Amino acid sequence: MKYEAVIGLEIHVELNTPTKLFCDCPNRPGDAPNVNICPICLWLPGALPRLSQEVLEKAVIACLALNCTIEPESAFDQKVYYYPDLPKGFQLSQHHKPLARNGYLDILVDSRNPRRLGIHHIHLEEDVAKLLHETEDRTPISLVDFNRAGAPLIEIVTEPDMRNPIEAMEFLKVLRTQIRYTGASECSLEKGSMRVDANISIRPQGSSLLNTKVEVKNMNSIQHVGDAIAYEIKRQAECLEKNEPVVLHTRLWDCEKQVTCAMRGKFSGPCVPDPAVPRIVIDDDWLALRKAKLPEMPIQKGERFIASYGLNRDEALIMSQDRELSEFFEKAVRDYLQPRKAANWIAAHLIPALKDQGKSISEIPLTPERFQALLCMQDQDEINANAAREVLLRMLAEDKNPEKIVEERGFRQVSDTDALETIVNRILTDNPSGIQDYKSGNMKVLGFFIGQAMKATQGKANPKVLNELFIKKL
Amino acid sequence: MNSNIFSFSAEFGTEAGQGGLRVAIQPNMSCRGWPANAGSKALENFIALEDATVIRLLRQAGARIAGSTHMSELGFGLIRNTGSQAVSENLADVALITDNMGEARIAAARAGLPGFKPSYGIVSRLGLIGLIPSMECWGILARKVSDIKSTMAAICVRDEQDFSMTGNTLPDFTISRPFNETLRVIGVAEGYENNLTKAESVSWEKALSALEQAGFKIEKIRLTDAALFSSVHNVIGAVEASSSAGKYDGVRYGHRASNAGNWNEMYLKSRGESFGTLMKAYLFQGAYFQFKNYVAFENACRIRGRLLDETMRAFSQVNWMASLTIRENRDACKASNITDIYKAFSFTAPANITGLPALQVPGIALCGNMDLGLQITGPPLSDRELLAFGAYLGPEKQGGSAK
Numbered sequence: 001m002k003y004e005a006v007i008g009l010e011i012h013v014e015l016n017t018p019t020k021l022f023c024d025c026p027n028r029p030g031d032a033p034n035v036n037i038c039p040i041c042l043w044l045p046g047a048l049p050r051l052s053q054e055v056l057e058k059a060v061i062a063c064l065a066l067n068c069t070i071e072p073e074s075a076f077d078q079k080v081y082y083y084p085d086l087p088k089g090f091q092l093s094q095h096h097k098p099l100a101r102n103g104y105l106d107i108l109v110d111s112r113n114p115r116r117l118g119i120h121h122i123h124l125e126e127d128v129a130k131l132l133h134e135t136e137d138r139t140p141i142s143l144v145d146f147n148r149a150g151a152p153l154i155e156i157v158t159e160p161d162m163r164n165p166i167e168a169m170e171f172l173k174v175l176r177t178q179i180r181y182t183g184a185s186e187c188s189l190e191k192g193s194m195r196v197d198a199n200i201s202i203r204p205q206g207s208s209l210l211n212t213k214v215e216v217k218n219m220n221s222i223q224h225v226g227d228a229i230a231y232e233i234k235r236q237a238e239c240l241e242k243n244e245p246v247v248l249h250t251r252l253w254d255c256e257k258q259v260t261c262a263m264r265g266k267f268s269g270p271c272v273p274d275p276a277v278p279r280i281v282i283d284d285d286w287l288a289l290r291k292a293k294l295p296e297m298p299i300q301k302g303e304r305f306i307a308s309y310g311l312n313r314d315e316a317l318i319m320s321q322d323r324e325l326s327e328f329f330e331k332a333v334r335d336y337l338q339p340r341k342a343a344n345w346i347a348a349h350l351i352p353a354l355k356d357q358g359k360s361i362s363e364i365p366l367t368p369e370r371f372q373a374l375l376c377m378q379d380q381d382e383i384n385a386n387a388a389r390e391v392l393l394r395m396l397a398e399d400k401n402p403e404k405i406v407e408e409r410g411f412r413q414v415s416d417t418d419a420l421e422t423i424v425n426r427i428l429t430d431n432p433s434g435i436q437d438y439k440s441g442n443m444k445v446l447g448f449f450i451g452q453a454m455k456a457t458q459g460k461a462n463p464k465v466l467n468e469l470f471i472k473k474l
Numbered sequence: 475m476n477s478n479i480f481s482f483s484a485e486f487g488t489e490a491g492q493g494g495l496r497v498a499i500q501p502n503m504s505c506r507g508w509p510a511n512a513g514s515k516a517l518e519n520f521i522a523l524e525d526a527t528v529i530r531l532l533r534q535a536g537a538r539i540a541g542s543t544h545m546s547e548l549g550f551g552l553i554r555n556t557g558s559q560a561v562s563e564n565l566a567d568v569a570l571i572t573d574n575m576g577e578a579r580i581a582a583a584r585a586g587l588p589g590f591k592p593s594y595g596i597v598s599r600l601g602l603i604g605l606i607p608s609m610e611c612w613g614i615l616a617r618k619v620s621d622i623k624s625t626m627a628a629i630c631v632r633d634e635q636d637f638s639m640t641g642n643t644l645p646d647f648t649i650s651r652p653f654n655e656t657l658r659v660i661g662v663a664e665g666y667e668n669n670l671t672k673a674e675s676v677s678w679e680k681a682l683s684a685l686e687q688a689g690f691k692i693e694k695i696r697l698t699d700a701a702l703f704s705s706v707h708n709v710i711g712a713v714e715a716s717s718s719a720g721k722y723d724g725v726r727y728g729h730r731a732s733n734a735g736n737w738n739e740m741y742l743k744s745r746g747e748s749f750g751t752l753m754k755a756y757l758f759q760g761a762y763f764q765f766k767n768y769v770a771f772e773n774a775c776r777i778r779g780r781l782l783d784e785t786m787r788a789f790s791q792v793n794w795m796a797s798l799t800i801r802e803n804r805d806a807c808k809a810s811n812i813t814d815i816y817k818a819f820s821f822t823a824p825a826n827i828t829g830l831p832a833l834q835v836p837g838i839a840l841c842g843n844m845d846l847g848l849q850i851t852g853p854p855l856s857d858r859e860l861l862a863f864g865a866y867l868g869p870e871k872q873g874g875s876a877k
Contacts, residue, residue: 045502045504045510045512045517045721048636049637050635050637082720142737270764270765272764273775275608
């Protein structure tokens with residue numbers, strides 16, 4: 001039988017606000033253990049939670065970026081369970097009345113089949129403490145670090161709209177781009193600022209059944225999410241073939257072995273409205289101000305790049321994916337006549353170089369003005385393309401303008417006909433057989449001659465001038 | 475220091491503001507450096523790290539914290555509570571007792587004193603080690619209504635740290651205006667008298683005729699679900715208590731069982747050893763509604779909303795609502811199981827459910843030597859007027875005819 005998968009994702013995103021959700025402690029979980037704590041996030045007797053306005057605002061902006069409707073009234077519930085990572089026997093989350101509902105993201109895996117994937121709701125919740133299990137003189141001990149307790153999270157719960165691992169991965173990439181644009185979170189699975197649980201079930205192709213789902217956790221990259229889903233679909237199909245029922249439970253992805261392993265029955269504790277945290281009431285005026293704070297999002301920006309700068313769709317997509325890079329691009333093409341050239345240089349040289357170095361555009365000394373100056377130097381034949389690439393790489397590390405690097409390194413292009421003529425003559429004298437070949441119709445030899453001349457000038461010769469000289473001489 | 479009454483007290487000399495009100499508190503009210511065990515082993519040896527907002531405000535107003543009385547476990551009920559003795563024996567002018575279901579009013583009524591529960595959300599709860607967040611408040615017991623008023627004048631101040639405070643303008647207790655005598659209509663729940671014992675009926679009749687003699691008009695008010703107040707309080711109170719007490723796990727403070735094999739065992743043992751029988755029963759009830767009968771909890775929340783609506787409607791017809799404060803043969807200080815507690819507190823719990831201000835007035839609802847207390851409940855934020863009413867009804871005014 002042919003099966004199709006039904007996939008829904010639950011995505012936790014840690015908001016990068018300066019403080020925690022209910023207190024003024026620094027939101028820096030990575031600091032030395034238990035330094036960012038106070039009576040509120042330790043839930044000491046007599047402490048009262050105070051919802052951070054800043055968290056609420058960032059969360060709302062992130063929800064807007066995911067095309068959600070913000071609820072006029074939302075409220076916190078207590079998710080009751082006992083575990084040492086919870087300082088009070090329950091986790092504050094929004095179960096009954098979430099912050100936002102009915103969002104979506106558009107993905108394009110197959111250009112003939114654009115897909116709009118639904119987001120059921122987004123709610124706010126607090127993170128829990130971190131547990132460390134160690135041994136002390138062979139006695140196992142457990143330590144609790146409360147730095148993370150009370151850190152602000154949003155949980156994005158999608159509709160079960162995805163049908164294969166590719167769609168799930170693409171959804172996550174688009175989601176990451178959107179949220180990064182708002183500046184609310186870095187959304188890094190690798191660094192833990194985004195955590196993804198996948199709910200997967202399978203059914204006969206074409207059916208509208210919703211079968212028992214299995215939850216898979218512990219994926220540390222978008223690729224792992226795809227791998228884990230693919231594995232789980234295969235595993236469930238095999239279960240059905242063998243007539244083994246699929247039971248509701250949670251599995252962990254083991255990326256070494258590339259398998260999922262059963263962890264526990266799926267936990268569901270009661271969710272009781274919390275009487276201590278007041279309801280969040282959002283009025284139209286407040287919301288309008290936050291909507292105004294939402295930056296231009298990548299899709300709109302891409303369209304504008306096509307219209308204003310004449311980029312093609314692929315170029316526009318690449319230039320708009322990352323907010324910082326898109327802003328770099330726009331500054332670099334201000335008063336510059338060849339925006340497509342700038343886009344291609346960014347895509348072909350700058351982005352790969354950044355990736356190699358594992359850096360973002362804001363972490364290097366290169367400014368858009370220097371980048372434009374470099375392109376102009378090349379446009380005016382002051383340097384050739386090879387030299388320009390070389391200078392660009394240097395500008396990633398050196399806080400200097402391109403003119404200075406060109407001078408220091410002697411990259412300035414040699415277009416002086418007299419100087420080049422000497423070299424051309426020498427090469428022709430050294431290669432009489434080449435001249436014969438050329439004259440008998442082998443045009444390829446011209447490329448060889450130019451290559452020799454470039455080598456002789458350490459890449460500084462103007463290839464156009466060389467070309468003309470050789471043709472004249474031959 | 476009288477250790478029968480105070481579990482801890484500071485030397486008076488160390489407290490500023492000589493000559494101000496002497497205030498007795500309980501060990502669930504945070505007073506920096508003082509034990510704050512809330513009457514429970516679950517908070518064994520816990521010392522308050524900060525002053526509660528109320529403590530800070532009292533001191534600012536020149537009051538002295540006289541000492542910390544004994545209290546019931548986590549402030550539920552009145553077993554072992556010595557707040558009223560501190561006032562009766564003149565060790566304090568005012569005693570603060572957390573009022574979850576009427577503790578302050580009932581302790582006052584039993585001692586023949588005035589006792590007050592303010593409107594929900596007009597006094598900061600920061601630093602109060604509470605149990606039922608949607609109902610609890612700082613209750614006040616004193617020898618004179620005027621001392622209650624002075625206390626409220628000191629502590630009814632907006633606190634930006636307590637987000638559960640009302641957004642409305644707070645009552646101004648510094649105004650000294652006499653009782654507004656146009657507020658003369660007092661509501662009584664229809665059928666209230668049917669469930670009274672003989673002695674209760676006598677007291678009630680006496681209170682009503684005293685009010686009528688003083689020129690008040692009594693009106694019957696229909697409260698269809700009045701019989702459900704106690705059940706609603708029980709279900710919601712137990713659920714909230716179960717959540718509030720969830721933090722007492724022995725991980726960060728309080729009692730931790732010594733010989734546990736793993737952390738689940740540590741939880742079970744620590745919590746098992748920490749709580750007394752009554753508290754355990756209450757927390758079990760709460761967990762039952764959370765895990766096994768959530769529908770009952772949802773129903774209780776719905777009924778609470780209806781009760782609140784009905785009560786508010788009543789206040790469109792009357793200025794005040796009246797009842798007795800305590801029951802004749804239900805000793806709130808000895809009630810040691812949940813059924814008995816809810817019976818003993820059945821007249822006072824409604825104000826905790828609705829969040830309305832309520833005042834226990836002594837010397838009016840009498841049957842022989844027995845004073846069952848007259849409880850007046852006012853509309854939201856009528857606290858100042860209610861205390862003015864209490865002063866108006868006070869012994870200096872009514873004493874002659876009532877006694």
